[in-house]
Each structure stands twice: as C-alpha cells, then as structure tokens.
Amino acid sequence: MGLVHLFKKPMVKRRPFIKNVFVTALSVCTLGLLGAHGQRAVVGNPLRVNEARIVTRLDELAKFGRDDRGHGYRVAYTKGDIDGRAWFIAQMKRAGLDPVIDAAGNIIGKRQGKNPKLPPIAFGSHIDMVPDGGNYDGPLGSLGALEVIDVLNEHKILTEHPLEVIIFSNEEGGTVGSMAMAGNLTPAGLQQKSQSGPTMAEGIKAIGGNPDNIQSSVRKRGDLRAWVELHIEQGGILARENVQIGVVEGIVGIVHWEVTVEGFANHAGTTPMNVRQDALLAASRLVIAVNEVITSVPGNQVGTVGKLAVTPSAYNVIPGKVVLGLEIRDLAADKIETLFREIERRATAIAATSNTVIRFDRQANASKPALTDKALQQTVQAAATALGLSTKLMQSGAGHDSQEMAAIAPVAMIFVPSVGGISHSPQELTKPGDLANGANVLLQTVLSIDKAKAQ
Structure with missing residues (x-):
C-alpha cells in the first residue's frame, strides 16, 4: 500500500x-x-532494465562479422554489417517497433505515443565498428535503446511522445548516417571511398538506402523533441576516478593542419653542423613547442603531432623537407584558434633560428564543437543522482553521431566507464553493472523528457 x-x-x-x-x-x-533539478526522477519508480538481456544481446551482436580467429570486422557496408543490421531489425520487430531504412541507410524503429502531434524523442547509436574493434562502442547505445523499449512494453507504458530508436549507418567511417540526417552529406562526400572499399554511395545502396534521394533523410530543427545517446567513455577518465556516469557537456571540435618544414638536403658527412638547414631538427623543435603550448593553459584541450614524413629519408642525407600532421581538439572553437596562433608564433621563431621555412595548411575536414543541451544535462544528472549513481560533468574527446544531431535537436550524451579506458580494440570492456547503470539512466532520461515541457 x-x-x-x-x-x-x-x-x-x-x-x-x-x-x-x-x-x-x-x-x-x-x-x-x-530529482536534483526538479525533473521527474526514479525513487519509488520500479522501472529497471534487464542487465542479463543487455549482456546476452551484446554477445549475440558481436558474432556478426567475427572471423575464424575471433577478430571483429563489422565494418560499415561489409557482410558482417549487413547481417548485423538484419538481426537488429528483427529485434526491433520483436519489440513491437516499426523499423524503416531511410535513404542514408539509417535504421529507424518507430513506437507510437499518446499524442502523435508531438515530435518524437529519439535515442540510439550505431552498430558498425572499426577493423578489429570492440563490442561496446556503438552497440551499447543501440542495445540500451532497444532495452528501454522492452521495459516500456513489459510495464505497458505508452509515452506521450512518439519514440524512435535510431541506428545510424557508418558512424566509424565519418558519421555518415547522422551527417545525412543533419543535411551535411554532400555529393562529393557520397563519392568518397569507405573503409571497406566501396564509395559511400555504393555502401549505402548495399545496406538498403537510396543515395540518389539522400535529401529525403534530412530532418529539420524541431522535427525531434530530443536526441539521447548512451556510449562508453573512451578516455578512461571515469574508470580512473571511479565515477559511474559521465554527463557529457559537449563534443570537442577537431582541426587539422598539414605542416611543411623546408630546409636544405645536403651531405650528412661533409656539411658542418653550424651551417646545416636541417628540416627534421626544426620539425622536432616544433613538436616540442606544440606540447608546451597545449599544456601551458588550464583546460582539457589536447594537441597532437601524429604524422611525420621525412624527405629524402636516408642515413647520409640531411633532411631537406618534413611534412607533419598537427591536430588540436577542444570544446571551444576560439580556444583552438588561440592555441594555434601561439604555435604559429613559436614556429616563426624556430624557422628563423634554424634557417628553414615552416608553412601551415589548414585541412578542410575540421569539425566544430557541439555542445549538449543544458536542460538535458540536468535531466541526465537528476536521473543518475536519483538512482544513487556518482556523476561527472565532462567533455567527449571523440566524435559521435550526437555531434551532427546537435545541429537539428537538443542533444544529451550519457557515458559509462570502459575498463582501462580501452576502446577501438578487442580488449574493449564495460562491466555488466555499468552497462545496466547507463541503460537505467537512459530509460529515466527518456521518461523525464517525455513528461517535461519542451524548452
């Protein structure tokens, strides 16, 4: 009573x-x-996900694309991806969803709400993987979304809003499906080669999409009440700090520069040290300068030199040219620019003292920072707190479909720990209890959004 x-x-x-x-x-x-922010939360609410069912489904999905040696290869547009998608669609149908494949190859499972005039609440992730990847990056958010539907069915709960479970196509190859939904997939993008070989257009056809009608997959701002994505945290911060739930405040912007350092190639045995124009020596000083600049200010920004090509690359020739790749990531676009200007200033000084020339060529593949919705952050926080789970407000240093969705809908992301911070690896692992914690926060977040008035 x-x-x-x-x-x-x-x-x-x-x-x-x-x-x-x-x-x-x-x-x-x-x-x-x-809850902590006046949102409807979960004390006294009997709804909980089925941990064993989530684990079983993750194991079942992991079989698709696995080779004889046990390595996973459910890369977008491959047979493993196609078979995994067919399995997921069957799971959707068993859960009473009405799945469709849009022109971009995204799988959208629809569930009616009490008020069909309300915009749908959407949640999900992706099931494609990097070559020899793990079983949790993408599948957790996808199967966690399916688990939410199962729990609602079991308790005979019909939400006010319609619900959509969205499984985006080819997230690992460049967030292709969500990019299309946000209206950002260009004709040139469709002709790019995918990781598995075919062009994006050919791959989309192979999974049931229609690249000739890609515009039909576009959603406008207001078409969705919200987008929520559950995901493993890929940086190991939650695991190191023993925190159960990450409340994501945004997804970092990423900017690349190709940096060319030109000196003069000359005989390594006969050219005195004090007259050399060593491009590699100058490049090495620049790499150190990048690290010093990035770490000189407070914050979570990161900077990396991850590519280096030396010409002519011989024991007995002083390097005459070096091309390196510079990447800066941060949640604030203006901070990225400030850091780059300081790196550029340091490069000018290095070039002067080494008698070299250093040029920066900004690449066209930059991604802008995407902030999550403040009200939805509070909703996730309230749900986690009411469940008795510890939380941390944090940024995502990796890209996600939510980055594209932020352009058309209020977005929230929920992180759970990955053991050792390992991701994109066969050793990727999230403990069953953490899987359930994340799915329970997702469930309560969706219910809270459904009850709350649109902002």
Missing part, C-alpha cells in the same frame, strides 16, 4: 510520532521523484 493511500485514511487515532514518520517518508519520496 502506497503512502498516498495511507493518508486517505483517518489519522485521528494515530500517534503524532507515527504521523511524523509518514510525513517525513513522503517528503523524501517527493524530493526523490523531483
């Missing part, structure tokens, strides 16, 4: 002490239901 029913009975003969106990208990429950 609930507390509300108890209060409907006469209290005249009850002792004041007993009455006070009930009043206190009711107050605690009420605070729990509202």
Whole structure:
C-alpha cells in the first residue's frame, strides 16, 4: 500500500510520532521523484532494465562479422554489417517497433505515443565498428535503446511522445548516417571511398538506402523533441576516478593542419653542423613547442603531432623537407584558434633560428564543437543522482553521431566507464553493472523528457 493511500485514511487515532514518520517518508519520496533539478526522477519508480538481456544481446551482436580467429570486422557496408543490421531489425520487430531504412541507410524503429502531434524523442547509436574493434562502442547505445523499449512494453507504458530508436549507418567511417540526417552529406562526400572499399554511395545502396534521394533523410530543427545517446567513455577518465556516469557537456571540435618544414638536403658527412638547414631538427623543435603550448593553459584541450614524413629519408642525407600532421581538439572553437596562433608564433621563431621555412595548411575536414543541451544535462544528472549513481560533468574527446544531431535537436550524451579506458580494440570492456547503470539512466532520461515541457 502506497503512502498516498495511507493518508486517505483517518489519522485521528494515530500517534503524532507515527504521523511524523509518514510525513517525513513522503517528503523524501517527493524530493526523490523531483530529482536534483526538479525533473521527474526514479525513487519509488520500479522501472529497471534487464542487465542479463543487455549482456546476452551484446554477445549475440558481436558474432556478426567475427572471423575464424575471433577478430571483429563489422565494418560499415561489409557482410558482417549487413547481417548485423538484419538481426537488429528483427529485434526491433520483436519489440513491437516499426523499423524503416531511410535513404542514408539509417535504421529507424518507430513506437507510437499518446499524442502523435508531438515530435518524437529519439535515442540510439550505431552498430558498425572499426577493423578489429570492440563490442561496446556503438552497440551499447543501440542495445540500451532497444532495452528501454522492452521495459516500456513489459510495464505497458505508452509515452506521450512518439519514440524512435535510431541506428545510424557508418558512424566509424565519418558519421555518415547522422551527417545525412543533419543535411551535411554532400555529393562529393557520397563519392568518397569507405573503409571497406566501396564509395559511400555504393555502401549505402548495399545496406538498403537510396543515395540518389539522400535529401529525403534530412530532418529539420524541431522535427525531434530530443536526441539521447548512451556510449562508453573512451578516455578512461571515469574508470580512473571511479565515477559511474559521465554527463557529457559537449563534443570537442577537431582541426587539422598539414605542416611543411623546408630546409636544405645536403651531405650528412661533409656539411658542418653550424651551417646545416636541417628540416627534421626544426620539425622536432616544433613538436616540442606544440606540447608546451597545449599544456601551458588550464583546460582539457589536447594537441597532437601524429604524422611525420621525412624527405629524402636516408642515413647520409640531411633532411631537406618534413611534412607533419598537427591536430588540436577542444570544446571551444576560439580556444583552438588561440592555441594555434601561439604555435604559429613559436614556429616563426624556430624557422628563423634554424634557417628553414615552416608553412601551415589548414585541412578542410575540421569539425566544430557541439555542445549538449543544458536542460538535458540536468535531466541526465537528476536521473543518475536519483538512482544513487556518482556523476561527472565532462567533455567527449571523440566524435559521435550526437555531434551532427546537435545541429537539428537538443542533444544529451550519457557515458559509462570502459575498463582501462580501452576502446577501438578487442580488449574493449564495460562491466555488466555499468552497462545496466547507463541503460537505467537512459530509460529515466527518456521518461523525464517525455513528461517535461519542451524548452
């Protein structure tokens, strides 16, 4: 019998002490239901996901694309990807969803709401993987979304909003499916080669899409009430700090520069050290300067020189030319630019002292930072807190489909720990309890969004 029913009975003969106990208990429950930010949360709410079912489905999905040696290769547009998608569509149908494949190859499982005029709440992720990747990056968010639907079905709950479980195509190859949905997939992009060989257009056809009608997959701002993505945290921060849930404040922007350092190639045995124009020596000083600049200011920004090509690359020739790749990531675009200007200033000084020339060529593949919705951050926080889970507000240093979706809908991301911070690897692992924690936060977040008024 609930507390509300108890209060409907006469209290005249009850002792004041007993009455006070009930009043206190009711107050605690009420605070729990509202959560830390006034959102409807989960104390007293019996809805919980089925941990064993999530683990079983992750194991089943992992079989698709696996070779005889146990290595995973469910790369977009391969047979493993196609077979895995067919399996997922079958799971959607069993859960009562009405799945369709849009022109970009995205799988969209639809569930009706009480009010069909309301925009759908969408959640999900992707199931394609990098070559020899792990079983959790993408599949957790996808199967966590399916688990939410199963729980709602089991408890016969019909939400006010329609719901959509979206499994984006080719996330690992450049967020192709979500890029198309956001209206950013260009004709040139469709002709680019995919990781598995075919062009993006050919791959989209292979998985049931229609690249000739790619515009039909585009959603406008307002078409979705929200997009929520559950994902493993790929940097190991949660695991190191023993935090259960990451509340993502945004996805970093990424800018690349190809840097050319030109000196003069000359005989390594006969050219004195004090007259050399050693391009590699100058490049080495620049690499150190990048690290010094990036670490000289507070924040979570990162800078990397991850590519280096030396010409002529011989034991007995002083390097005359070096091409290196510079990448800077941060949640603020202006901070990226400030850091780059300081690196450029340091490069000018290095070039002067080494008698070399250093040029920076900004690449066209830059991605802008994408902030998650503040109100949805609070909703995720409230859900996690009410479940008794520890949280950390954090940025995502990796790209996700949510980065594209932020252009057309309010976005939230939920992170759970990955053991050792390992990702894109067969050793990728998230513990069953953490899988369930994330899915429970996703479930309660979706329910809270459904009850809350649109911002």
